[in-house]
Amino acid sequence: MELLGQEYARLCAAAGGAPQEPVLRRLREPGAARGRLDLAAQSLSLHTCSALGRLLPGDAPFAALALGDCGLSEEGVRLLLHGLCSNTTVKSLDLKGNNLRTVGAQALGKLLMQNKSIRSLTLEWNSLGMWEEGFSFFCQGLRENNFLQHLDLRNNQINHQGAGELAMALAQNSSLQELDLRWNNIGLLGGRALLNCLHSNKTLKRLELAGNNVPSDILKAVEQALDHNQDREAILSEAQNQVNILSKEVLSLKNEKNKQFMDFVDTVDKQKEERARSEKVSAARVSQLQEALDEQYSIMNSLKAKLQMTEAALALSEQKVHSLGELLDAVKQEQNSVAECHFRELQQQKQEGADREGRLLHDLSAASEKNLLLRNRVDELERKCKVQQDQLFQVKQDLTNTTAELKLRAVEAEERLEMEKRRFKQSLEDMESLRVKEVDRMAQHVEASERSMHSRIQRLEAIRISLEEELSRVKAAALTERGQAEEELVKVRSQARLEEQQRVEHLEEKLRLMTESRDEAQNCCLKQKEMVVEAQAKAKQLSLYADGLRRRLDELQQDLDSKENEKVTELNKVKVELQEKMGHLEAERTAQDGLREKIAALERQLKALSSNHREALLDKEGEISLLLEKLRMREAEISRMREEEAQRASFLQNAIMAYVQGSSLGTHGCRK
Numbered sequence: 001m002e003l004l005g006q007e008y009a010r011l012c013a014a015a016g017g018a019p020q021e022p023v024l025r026r027l028r029e030p031g032a033a034r035g036r037l038d039l040a041a042q043s044l045s046l047h048t049c050s051a052l053g054r055l056l057p058g059d060a061p062f063a064a065l066a067l068g069d070c071g072l073s074e075e076g077v078r079l080l081l082h083g084l085c086s087n088t089t090v091k092s093l094d095l096k097g098n099n100l101r102t103v104g105a106q107a108l109g110k111l112l113m114q115n116k117s118i119r120s121l122t123l124e125w126n127s128l129g130m131w132e133e134g135f136s137f138f139c140q141g142l143r144e145n146n147f148l149q150h151l152d153l154r155n156n157q158i159n160h161q162g163a164g165e166l167a168m169a170l171a172q173n174s175s176l177q178e179l180d181l182r183w184n185n186i187g188l189l190g191g192r193a194l195l196n197c198l199h200s201n202k203t204l205k206r207l208e209l210a211g212n213n214v215p216s217d218i219l220k221a222v223e224q225a226l227d228h229n230q231d232r233e234a235i236l237s238e239a240q241n242q243v244n245i246l247s248k249e250v251l252s253l254k255n256e257k258n259k260q261f262m263d264f265v266d267t268v269d270k271q272k273e274e275r276a277r278s279e280k281v282s283a284a285r286v287s288q289l290q291e292a293l294d295e296q297y298s299i300m301n302s303l304k305a306k307l308q309m310t311e312a313a314l315a316l317s318e319q320k321v322h323s324l325g326e327l328l329d330a331v332k333q334e335q336n337s338v339a340e341c342h343f344r345e346l347q348q349q350k351q352e353g354a355d356r357e358g359r360l361l362h363d364l365s366a367a368s369e370k371n372l373l374l375r376n377r378v379d380e381l382e383r384k385c386k387v388q389q390d391q392l393f394q395v396k397q398d399l400t401n402t403t404a405e406l407k408l409r410a411v412e413a414e415e416r417l418e419m420e421k422r423r424f425k426q427s428l429e430d431m432e433s434l435r436v437k438e439v440d441r442m443a444q445h446v447e448a449s450e451r452s453m454h455s456r457i458q459r460l461e462a463i464r465i466s467l468e469e470e471l472s473r474v475k476a477a478a479l480t481e482r483g484q485a486e487e488e489l490v491k492v493r494s495q496a497r498l499e500e501q502q503r504v505e506h507l508e509e510k511l512r513l514m515t516e517s518r519d520e521a522q523n524c525c526l527k528q529k530e531m532v533v534e535a536q537a538k539a540k541q542l543s544l545y546a547d548g549l550r551r552r553l554d555e556l557q558q559d560l561d562s563k564e565n566e567k568v569t570e571l572n573k574v575k576v577e578l579q580e581k582m583g584h585l586e587a588e589r590t591a592q593d594g595l596r597e598k599i600a601a602l603e604r605q606l607k608a609l610s611s612n613h614r615e616a617l618l619d620k621e622g623e624i625s626l627l628l629e630k631l632r633m634r635e636a637e638i639s640r641m642r643e644e645e646a647q648r649a650s651f652l653q654n655a656i657m658a659y660v661q662g663s664s665l666g667t668h669g670c671r672k
Helices: 002-014 021-028 046-055 074-084 102-114 132-144 160-172 187-197 216-313 318-438 443-503 507-567 571-580 582-671
Strands: 036-038 064-066 092-094 120-122 150-152 178-180 206-208
Touching (some): 002 021, 002 046, 021 036, 046 074, 074 102, 102 132, 132 160, 206 216, 318 507, 318 571
Parallel strands (some): 036 064, 064 092, 092 120, 120 150, 150 178, 178 206
């Protein structure tokens, strides 16, 4: 790291500035060598930012860069982020508390477009959401980035329009898993936009929206969508694991069949070699027999010569010739019998060789048939895998179609709401001129109501703070329970996988596992269809809610018309007084708008509290009913105990009376 410090000092000198000692110290620390460069709370000059921007491109020797609370200028941020655009080693970047504005947002968008190594980006306590153009450029960079996994945007003054831009970016992003948007100004419209983007974004697992005035129903819907994403990812990972296992099994089967085929070929080759050896042995034996026959023929020729010599020599005695003729006939018969025996042995050996060839051919045909059967089974397995993949692809297409329909319906509902809001705003603007004219008469009443509302707002703020604390505790408990449940699920799944690996012994069990995986995929499809039906039901509920809002707007319009008819008569009296207090009333109008927003938020909180109170009352009523049943049971027991006590008392009374009577009779007898 000494070389890095020297390079930093050289770049600062080339830029005409002195190197900062804290930065040199941090560059030479062993922590930078271990993969983290911490420059937090260091006021970095422009020359330092330029030098660091030149050091960062390429392979920097650290994977984490902390620049929080450094008071960076717009130009310094641009130079630093320009150097990070071509960096390939930094995985984590912290820019907390640097008051980044338009230029910083544009530089961050360019960084997200070009950098492919950053996985975590912390932008807490900045002002990215105040300028729409810069934040839209940042969202465009997030839309095109497919490597970032964690993004922290807490306290960035993001309104509902910025949330809409962010939702459009998240709809096309496929890598972000955690997003923190706490303590911004997203509101109802921003919450709906983020909820709608979750229908197309299937990778986001954690989304924090606390402190954004987002209604609880939207927060619950967001949590449900995130849970669906987590479940979907778990299902896809399990399906991918099963497909990998099946492919490995198919490859192992193919290898086993290839080995069997090669073994069979080896056996056939060995049998061919044995057959060649037997043919060689038979050929040698035939050659030996042929040599023996040649010797016999030579012997025959010699005998014939001897016979001729004997015939010439023994012509004198016919008896000797006759005997010699008989001997010659016997020798000829013996030679013929020997030749016939040799011929029969040759025929028998040929027949045995033909039988062996037939048996070998039969074994070859049987082995080829077995190989064909095994290949057919492997082809069937591959076809089944392809069918399951087609089914999964069809399910994905159905999900995309349903999500597109839901998006279109949500967009139509939002357009209708926007139209109704415009109409309502126009009517309010028309009535505002009339309302301003009568405000003077109601000024004293408004001041009194403001005092009461201030006190009420303070009480409700205390209630809201306590409720948020309870919500945080409940969420923490839910997260711990969810973690425990996930650990138990992982344990159960590992045990199930071990049991399945032990049970898988031959090909039929593997086929059964494939059918079970197909059934599970079908069940998942059914569950996803049920989820789609639930989403449609929620869309219907939203449409009903929009209809209720329209009716409310119509009622308000009627009330405004009636008030307009009543107040036209008073306009002439109030004109002179209104001209004197117009300036004061305009300031009060702005204050009243803020109060109205607070009142609306408090009404929503009151509704939530009332619903919670109703649920608590229902629980208390259930407990009261249980206590009444317990009281009835206790009264029955008390009455039973009283009856038993009465019986015991009667028994005791009878016993005492019997005892008294017996004692009185005894004393009377003694006296007698």
